[in-house]
Amino acid sequence: xEMFKNMRDLQKIGRDMEAQMGSPADRMSxxxxxxxxxxxxxxxxxxxxxxxxxxxLLDGTAVRCTTLR
Numbered sequence: 001x002e003m004f005k006n007m008r009d010l011q012k013i014g015r016d017m018e019a020q021m022g023s024p025a026d027r028m029s030x031x032x033x034x035x036x037x038x039x040x041x042x043x044x045x046x047x048x049x050x051x052x053x054x055x056x057l058l059d060g061t062a063v064r065c066t067t068l069r
Contacts, residue, residue, distance in 0.1 A: 021027060
């Protein structure tokens with residue numbers, strides 16, 4: 001009997017949490033906004049790394065590596 005009581009408690013906690021989370025549309029738009037921000041951050045980091053690598057190749061401080069196949 002105790003197991004069923006605990007399951008009811010868990011279901012109630014789950015419903016309470018879901019009620020506090022907001023609508024799925026709001027959560028999705030927030031998640032998409034965060035993803036777009038992260039993609040922009042990664043693009044900026046990639047651009048900075050590429051610029052640093054290009055500068056290193058120009059001034060001789062970096063060496064281009066090729067893989068053997």
